[in-house]
Amino acid sequence: MKQSNYLNIILIFITLLSCSEDNNITILPPEPEEPVVIIPEQNTVGLIEFKPKVYDGYTLFTPSKSKKTYLINNCGEVINQWVSNYNSGKSVFLLEDGSILRAREILNPNIQIGGIGGVIERFDWRNNLLWSYMHTSETFSQHHDAVPLKNGNILLLIAESITKTEAIQKGRNPDTMATDLLYTEKIIEIEPIGNNNANIVWEWNIWDHLIQDFDITKDNYGVINENPQLMDINFVGRSGDKADWLHANSIQYNEELDEIIISFQGTSEIMIIDHSTTTAQSTSHTGGKKGKGGDILYRWGNPMAYKLGNENDRTLYGQHYPHWIPNEYNDGGKILIFNNGLDRPTGDFSSVNIINPIKNSQGQYIITSNKPFDPIKPEWEYNDIGNFFSEIISGAQRLPNGNTLICEGQMGRFFEINDKNQKIWEYINPDSGTGILSQGDQPLDNAVFRAFKYSKDYPAFKNRELITGNPIEQNPSMTNCK
Numbered sequence: 187m188k189q190s191n192y193l194n195i196i197l198i199f200i201t202l203l204s205c206s207e208d209n210n211i212t213i214l215p216p217e218p219e220e221p222v223v224i225i226p227e228q229n230t231v232g233l234i235e236f237k238p239k240v241y242d243g244y245t246l247f248t249p250s251k252s253k254k255t256y257l258i259n260n261c262g263e264v265i266n267q268w269v270s271n272y273n274s275g276k277s278v279f280l281l282e283d284g285s286i287l288r289a290r291e292i293l294n295p296n297i298q299i300g301g302i303g304g305v306i307e308r309f310d311w312r313n314n315l316l317w318s319y320m321h322t323s324e325t326f327s328q329h330h331d332a333v334p335l336k337n338g339n340i341l342l343l344i345a346e347s348i349t350k351t352e353a354i355q356k357g358r359n360p361d362t363m364a365t366d367l368l369y370t371e372k373i374i375e376i377e378p379i380g381n382n383n384a385n386i387v388w389e390w391n392i393w394d395h396l397i398q399d400f401d402i403t404k405d406n407y408g409v410i411n412e413n414p415q416l417m418d419i420n421f422v423g424r425s426g427d428k429a430d431w432l433h434a435n436s437i438q439y440n441e442e443l444d445e446i447i448i449s450f451q452g453t454s455e456i457m458i459i460d461h462s463t464t465t466a467q468s469t470s471h472t473g474g475k476k477g478k479g480g481d482i483l484y485r486w487g488n489p490m491a492y493k494l495g496n497e498n499d500r501t502l503y504g505q506h507y508p509h510w511i512p513n514e515y516n517d518g519g520k521i522l523i524f525n526n527g528l529d530r531p532t533g534d535f536s537s538v539n540i541i542n543p544i545k546n547s548q549g550q551y552i553i554t555s556n557k558p559f560d561p562i563k564p565e566w567e568y569n570d571i572g573n574f575f576s577e578i579i580s581g582a583q584r585l586p587n588g589n590t591l592i593c594e595g596q597m598g599r600f601f602e603i604n605d606k607n608q609k610i611w612e613y614i615n616p617d618s619g620t621g622i623l624s625q626g627d628q629p630l631d632n633a634v635f636r637a638f639k640y641s642k643d644y645p646a647f648k649n650r651e652l653i654t655g656n657p658i659e660q661n662p663s664m665t666n667c668k
């Protein structure tokens with residue numbers, strides 16, 4: 187051993203001795219080991235993996251081809267379930283009083299889009315139907331999301347048909363219209379009334395915020411890359427000439443900012459708008475706390491949509507569920523996005539991304555002239571190329587302990603990763619289009635739009651006797667999971 191190594195050892199020894207004399211060393215007790223959960227390797231559905239440090243909570247989901255909604259614990263055992271007479275219309279939320287707000291599917295021959303809903307139902311904890319509201323007609327339908335607000339109101343995502351004449355009047359190129367219809371995307375806020383009614387108390391429509399450089403004779407003719415606050419009606423994205431041009435697939439609300447974030451699959455963009463406007467202001471370009479009426483405050487994912495940048499500047503590929511991470515969590519205040527990877531030029535894989543939009547001291551989103559909205563790239567990404575891909579649906583959620591729950595929707599697979607991006611929990615939905623699968627069956631047709639984990643201290647569980655039921659699948663295998 188070299189002399190310098192001896193010196194180092196002596197130095198460390200002296201430091202240790204002096205520390206212990208000063209009583210500066212705190213010897214922490216070893217963290218209690220979590221029991222190892224043994225799961226049969228041949229499991230094909232239900233609980234697949236459970237390692238230490240999984241976030242302790244209950245996961246809510248409503249399978250796409252099912253009338254049921256489940257709340258399960260980390261062992262895959264049912265804590266509660268609700269049964270509707272109808273298949274899922276995609277979103278479901280557990281409210282603080284223990285009721286669920288669930289969209290249900292009602293097929294509408296006039297509005298044909300994936301993710302159709304049409305009716306919102308609220309069931310109490312014991313599955314009594316408290317309220318049901320139909321929002322579908324020959325010209326519109328609710329779809330995908332129905333988001334509960336703290337004041338009891340609900341935000342609904344609506345597709346509404348626009349005639350070819352109206353679309354041409356807004357400068358749409360008629361050559362990119364395969365049918366006589368185009369759908370606009372609206373958000374309405376409703377105040378539930380009685381057990382089957384509601385007042386519409388606020389409304390926003392992207393139709394009021396369009397621009398085009400195709401037809402100079404129309405009012406909204408303009409320079410697209412100088413007006414990123416407006417949507418180019420001729421940016422057809424992946425829809426080509428289909429009526430479902432924008433295909434919005436989620437809305438989420440931030441109460442502190444009073445802003446809504448929308449995901450458009452058709453154009454691979456997420457957009458933020460102001461919710462503090464009146465409905466009249468939301469149709470205009472002024473008013474509201476941000477002073478911009480219903481214009482787009484921020485957009486990200488595909489700057490080609492506003493003629494800035496090229497395919498290399500694109501970051502989103504048919505994404506879902508952009509939402510603000512709660513302030514008190516790791517990465518709080520930033521935006522988490524499930525980036526499906528639909529049409530990704532570098533191959534078929536999904537990722538989960540975090541971005542942190544740049545704002546000035548007044549809280550306005552900043553854009554440098556002639557540049558797309560920042561950031562250029564996400565600041566965080568999880569992917570698992572070759573093992574993780576869902577073209578459609580899906581979502582991800584940051585959890586209070588820094589873990590992330592990911593729903594790979596088409597596979598009906600939920601998994602949790604820790605802050606080192608290691609998978610520590612995995613579950614596969616056994617409730618499929620062909621019925622409840624048995625342990626050992628190959629999972630098929632078991633898609634889930636979104637999964638959401640609630641903390642055990644969530645008010646819905648307070649003073650409630652929670653009875654742990656069986657796993658969902660038939661012939662469940664034995665595990666030591668508790």
Ligand SMILES: O=[N+]([O-])c1ccc(OS(=O)(=O)O)cc1
Binds near residue numbers: 302434
């Ligand atoms: O086939 N579906 O059930 C389906 C298709 C598309 C879709 O839209 S998406 O944007 O949520 O993927 C939702 C559901």
